[in-house]
Amino acid sequence: MNGIKVSGIKAYQKIVKVLIAALNFVEPETLTGPGSVLKISDYLKKNNFKKPLIVTDEGIVRVGLLKGMLDNFKEQGIEYAVYDKIIPNPTIQVIEEAREMFIEKNCDCFIGFGGGSSMDSAKVASARVTNPRTSIMQMTGYFKIRKKIKHLIAVPTTSGTGSECTVAAVITNPETKAKYAVDSPKLIPSLAVMDPELSYGLPPHITSTTGMDALTHAVEAYISTIPTKLTDDYARRAVKIIFEDLETCFKDGKNTQARENMMWASYYGGAAFTRALVGNVHAIAHNFGGLYHVPHGLANAIVLPHVLEASIDKCDTRLAELAEAAGLKNEGKSTREMAEAFIQKIRDLNKTFEIPETVRELRKEDLTLLAERASKEAFYFYAPPKYFSAVEMEKVLEPMLA
Ligand SMILES: NC(=O)c1ccc[n+]([C@@H]2O[C@H](COP(=O)([O-])OP(=O)(O)OC[C@H]3O[C@@H](n4cnc5c(N)ncnc54)[C@H](O)[C@@H]3O)[C@@H](O)[C@H]2O)c1
Ligand SMILES: [Fe+2]
Known part of the structure; x- marks a missing residue:
């Protein structure tokens, strides 16, 4: 890299760092402890949400992790839709499919349920719903999401990414075979549900x-x-x-x-x-x-x-x-x-x-x-x-x- 380019990048880094330091990131509300996943229905009712789209992967569905929450939704009369085609290192395509299902099924909020791949996909799909003119690739980098995303609840089933409280979502572009981070305070979920029972069966x-x-x-x-x-x-x-x-x-x-x-x-x-x-x-x-x-x-x-x-x-x-x-x-x-x-x-x-x-x-x-x-x-x-x-x-x- 030449000298001018390096000094340009350094100036850019400085701005990003000053911005990050100046921003007082809000942390999500939390529901914690065994069985906390069953309290999501109360949260939805309290906040007047009628129909969440649950974004997850087939592995999570196969091991029955959604069952407790979905049975509880049925008991409480809460409608829902499930998109379960998320893959590890989630691609632009699956995220777009989740966004399409959200619109098609008339959902009003997102639940990212699973590991980082599912939570990140819910974040970006949610951002795409409210920012339809900005492509996923245009969202990569810092502070590129203009409008507030749809309400997002994060339910981690792995203990690793921290996506339930971060500004980040990581997506994969199969064309370039590269991963890109989307970083915006707007991606911090409103609620993080940390139920240890969901991770009991994690291999x-x-x-x-x-x-x-x-x-x-x-x-x-x-x-x-x-x-x-x-x-x-x-x-x-x-x-x-x-x-x-x-x-x-x-x-x-x-x-x-x-x-x-x-x-x-x-x-x-x-x-x-x-x-x-x-x-x-x-x-x-x-x-x-x-x-x-x-x-x-x-x-x-x-x-x-x-x-x-x-x-x-x-x-x-x-x-x-x-x-x-x-x-x-x-x-x-x-x-x-x-x-x-x-x-x-x-x-x-x-x-x-x-x-x-x-x-x-x-x-x-x-x-x-x-x-x-x-x-x-x-x-x-x-x-x-x-x-x-x-x-x-x-x-x-x-x-x-x-
Ligand atoms: N947003 C962020 O801040 C952030 C931070 C770090 C990493 N990431 C991204 O998160 C992704 C990785 O997420 P991950 O490591 O949580 O894995 P993952 O979401 O890709 O899941 C890995 C596998 O574990 C399975 N699984 C998850 N929970 C399970 C459970 N309780 N029982 C049985 N199987 C279960 C899933 O079905 C999947 O097959 C990467 O794309 C990474 O880049 C995001
Ligand atoms: Fe990481």
């Missing part, structure tokens, strides 16, 4: 990888260049919970307390990065998702220790602080040693979950394209402690080759 590998996504949010927000007291507090809380409870959820999916704690870790991670942004880990992980369909949490889990090692010179103090949040005792270690111990603790956790150190799908001939895209994504949109040029990014990627 261990999805429990672990989505949990590592939450960890990545907390770590990237904590080492970002625009943290606040609030984001630091959220990030430390998330890190503490994840190192205390994620392994329990992995081994004993029905442990209510651990599942409930992880729902909060996901929320805190989301609330932290929505204000302090993510960094190079997400920039790389999105591109693994776009090009190879690697699930988001798995991609982050693999990339996180590699990026932290490559960035340690710029963030060892912050990583050392997170080491303490993760329960590591200082015992006379230097800041650098504590930071390294934290990275090792992440590697150990990955090992417990049988998460590899490399990306099976990664091909040597794609390294240049991936490095260029990831470097650009981080440079334009995120606030990492260290920016990598495309050439440097390629070096970060190389050890991830299987």
Whole structure:
């Protein structure tokens, strides 16, 4: 990148960061605890909504997760429609189909029910209903949604993305084989329903990888260049919970307390990065998702220790602080040693979950394209402690080759 372009981008970054810092993001109302999903009907009635469109995926329907809420809607005389064709790394096409169903079925609000893919799709479909002249691609980037979206309730069934409280939604464009974030305060759901019972049946590998996504949010927000007291507090809380409870959820999916704690870790991670942004880990992980369909949490889990090692010179103090949040005792270690111990603790956790150190799908001939895209994504949109040029990014990627 030439000098003029770099200074232009830096000015743009500064404006985005000042705007984000100045905006006092509202947090969603919350319904929490076992059975909280059955209180949605009261919320709908209280707010005079007559017919929600539930946006979800076939896997969620197959395991019967919607049943409790839908039976309750029937008992309470609440009409609804269901769009259940969301796919992981959701595409523009499925989001448009959800928007069409909302209009066709005369719905008046959205319920994003599932993992990040379902919640994000509900967010963007809702934005498209009220902003019909703005295409999904035109919404990508910061602050591109003009009109308030249709009322949105988020019901997470994974504990990872934090989408239930974030400004973000991530979409995939199959034409470019790339993922793009839509970031707008208008995308923050009005209500987040955090019912741990919905995550009891989450298979261990999805429990672990989505949990590592939450960890990545907390770590990237904590080492970002625009943290606040609030984001630091959220990030430390998330890190503490994840190192205390994620392994329990992995081994004993029905442990209510651990599942409930992880729902909060996901929320805190989301609330932290929505204000302090993510960094190079997400920039790389999105591109693994776009090009190879690697699930988001798995991609982050693999990339996180590699990026932290490559960035340690710029963030060892912050990583050392997170080491303490993760329960590591200082015992006379230097800041650098504590930071390294934290990275090792992440590697150990990955090992417990049988998460590899490399990306099976990664091909040597794609390294240049991936490095260029990831470097650009981080440079334009995120606030990492260290920016990598495309050439440097390629070096970060190389050890991830299987
Ligand atoms: N909006 C944000 O702030 C944000 C943040 C991070 C990631 N994301 C995006 O979110 C998406 C990833 O979301 P995700 O990791 O939650 O996964 P996901 O929504 O793609 O779901 C993964 C799989 O888990 C299954 N599943 C979900 N809950 C289940 C349950 N309780 N029991 C059984 N199966 C269940 C789903 O059917 C699906 O097959 C990516 O597109 C990512 O880029 C968004
Ligand atoms: Fe993420």
